[in-house]
Each structure stands twice: as C-alpha cells, then as structure tokens.
Amino acid sequence: MSAVPTAERDPAVLAPTVRGRRSGRSGTMVRRLASQAFVWVLVAAAWELVCALHVVSPDLLPSLRSVAKAAPELLTESRFWDATGSTIGGAAIGFALSLAIGIPLGLFLGRAQFAERSTQLVLDFFRAFPPVAVMPVLLLLYGVTLKMKVIVVILACVWPVLIQSIYGAKSLDAAVVDTVRAYRIPRMLTFVQVVLPSATPFIVTGVRIAATTSVLVAVAVEIITSSAGLGRLIGTLQFDRQTPMAYVCIFAGGIMGYLINWLVKILEDRLLAWRPTDSGE
Template identity: 40%
Template sequence: MTLAVRRFATFAVVGIVWALGVQFGNISPAVLPQITDVAFAVIELLGRETFYPALFATVRDAAIGLAIASILGIVAGVVIGATPPVERSTRLIIDFGRSFPQIALLPIFLLILGANSQMKITLIAIGCFFPILLQSIYGARRMDSTLSDTVRAFRIPWRLRFFRVMLPSASPFILTGFRIAVVVSILVAVAVEITSPVQGIGRELALARNYYETDIAIAYAIYAGILGVLVNAAVDQLERRILRWHLSDKEA
C-alpha cells in the first residue's frame, strides 16, 4: 500500500467515524454537523465575497509578523549565541519570554494599539520571535571551533564574519526555528482574529459561530488547517533548496 493510499484511508476512516458518531450518537447539528454538510460549506465558502478578503488578511498579517520576527530573531540570536557572556546574561529573560503565553498580551495591545492589523502583526511577531531566536542561538553556539579559530586568527571583519561564516553555519538551526514560527504565525493570527474584531479567517469563524452556522465555522477551521499545511510544505521546499549542501553531507 502506497503512502498516498494510506493517507487517503486515514481521512476516510475519520470521515466514517464522524458520520456514524453524528448519526447514532444523538449529537446536535448545532454542536457537530454532519460531515456532508461541512463538505458543502467548504465549497460554499469559495463563492462568498467575504472569504477571499479574510484569507488575504490572515496571510498578509502572518507574513509581515513572521518577517519582522525573522529579521530581529536571526540577528539577535546569532549575536547572542556567538557571545557567551551575553548568552549567559540573557538566558533568564529569554526563558521567561518563550514561556509567556503571547495571547495573554491581547488585552494590553488592544488598549494600546486598538483592534487593527497593527495589533495583530505585533502579537504575531512576538509569538514567532522566540522560536527563531532560540534556534539561532543554538546554531551560533554550535559553530565549528576550527572555523571560529580561523576567523579569529585572520581577523575577518565582523560584517563579513556574520554573513559569510556565522549565518551559513547556523542556517540549519535557523530554518528549524523558521519552520516552527511559520505554523505559529498562522495559529496566532487566527487566535487573535477569533478573540478580537480584526479582519481574517478567525473573525469570519467567530461570526459564523455567533450565528450558529457551525458547518461554516468548521469549514473556516478546515481552510486554516489547509493554509498551515500549504505554508509548511512551501517552507520544506525552501529548506531543501537553501540547505542542499547540508542535506548532501548528511546523505553522504
């Protein structure tokens, strides 16, 4: 049995269990509609005028927040990881930041920035910052000692050292953090949209739930999941291109 067939069979089993559970489990359609109703809702959304602007708003804000977090997280992470005294002095505050639930900052940023895309982008950037920062630190710390000694012996300028030595050396770890942050960006964007009146998929999901359109709400959740899968696949292809040299070394 091929991998594609196994994956299709898994979805089929989930669909059958869903259908039988709703049919014979006395579950209210307001709580969990029949899978066929959700399938029709998924198709129906493609014809709604509100669907595409909401999808665009979610993708746009997630991408902007991710880009901000990537720039700040990579630069700060490589510098901190390459400087042991700085890494030791910032360890406590970094551990606190990565453990803090970013969504808890939502009421504060609502008061400061208001319910708009700027507020959502800020929360997305904070949520994505720490995975990228931590992986960048790990990557910079694991730089080969021989390479580090060579760079120091030849007194290579800091700018050249950063872009030509430290950044490529840490890139496998950085891309791992970026992969995590990509998923986080979608999750935070949808969560903020659900809990605040900001345009996006999550906002439309919340409105559908308020109007008891459970099938539409689940359909929006499915599209959010599909978006996450597509973005993750794109990052996987990007990683294969950028780290072709690294993957070749591992295979050898």
C-alpha cells in the first residue's frame, strides 16, 4: 500500500507555502504603493517646475506650496464646510434617486426582451444627450435651486446604473434560464435567487461610476449656475484672485470623489464576497 505524501497531510509542511503566498502578496502591495507614490512625486515635481519657469500665470496655476499654505486658512472657514455640505447634499440626493430609478428599470428591461428592444433607440438617444444642454430649461422652470441641481445629477448618473443593470439582467446563462423554466420556479423567487445575484456585479460597477459622477456634475452645475456649493466657492475665489484657495476647493472635490469610490468599493467587496477571487497563481 502506497503511503500518502507528507506534503499533503502535514500542516507544518504546508505552512511555509501559505506564508510565502502572503509575503508575495504583501510585496506586491508594497511595490504598487511605491509606484503610485513615485507617480505622485513626478506630478508634483512637474507642477512645481512649470510654476518656477513661469510657463503659466500664477493666477491660473499657483504653486503647490502656495496651495498648501492656503489650505489651513480655508479649512477653518465656515464657508468652505457650508459649500461642501451643499455639494454633498445635492450629489447624494441625485445619486440615490438615480439608483431608485435605474436599478429596477434596468432589471425589468433586461428580463423583458420586447420592452428592451422597443426602448433601445430611445435609451441610446437620451444616453448620448448632454445633461448640461437642458440646464437653461431647468433654470427657467426651477431657478437656481437644489431641485435643479438634483435633476441634472440624476440625468447624468442614471444612465450608467440603468445600462449596467440591463446588462446584468441579460447575463444569465441559457442553461440557468432553461432550468428555471423546467422546474417552474416562481418569478419572485427567480428574481431574488437567480437574477439579482447574477446582475449584482454589473449593477455595482454602474453604482461606482454614478457615485463619482454625481460629485463632479454637482460641482460643474454650481460653477455654471452659481448655486450654493463648492463650484460657486471656486468661482468666487478665482474672481477675487485667491487662486490657491480655489485649488484647495478643487482638490477637496477630488478627494470627495476618491473617498466615495473607496466606500463603494468596500461595499462591493462585502456584497460580492461570494465571488471566487483570483489567487494570482
């Protein structure tokens, strides 16, 4: 009778392999962070070089040192936090309504082939329609209000959620569909146990895109219409020739978008913990 190989049954033999994998992943993460930090250093050095050579006027591109000096002063002012709250509020409301509209409608269109084919031309047309083009009409209807900003955010954010939900609902394997029909599984149970898990990875991708887009669109609307928020504060600071402070607001908007994307990524990892992960082997 042949003996079982020691490497297959002795945990002490397997432990170095596990530790090696963990150390390999840690090394990969360290290299990734180092490369990202190196790119940031290059960008900062190029920025400072352009400012030192006076390639661009300081009124348009201040040095990073002046931006860093202006940051503590602006961050202690209530107008900055009031503007940030207005931007986050408008973006959050528009984003939430985009999810409430896009996910159910996308799942319905993805599973109802006739409805999806009938609406495809309309969806393609309005998806390519720039939300900024309807702002004059919205300004006439609602003025410079929160409602106007929320509508523009919805018009920009609903499409990635809607389209990804359609793709997710259509991603069911033909064998799975045939099995559901053969066993006559109720529609609600099919939706909860089959359609929704299959569509969730696609939906989460659309949610990540819409989450970041909501902040960018909200700031853009505030700049164009001078509605309350970071966008209006940026315009005011630039008009007062306080360009370093304006760049502090610009960086704040970028940080907000990054943090939102990071939070959605954490949510994605928890919702999709059941997915098999790539071991890197």
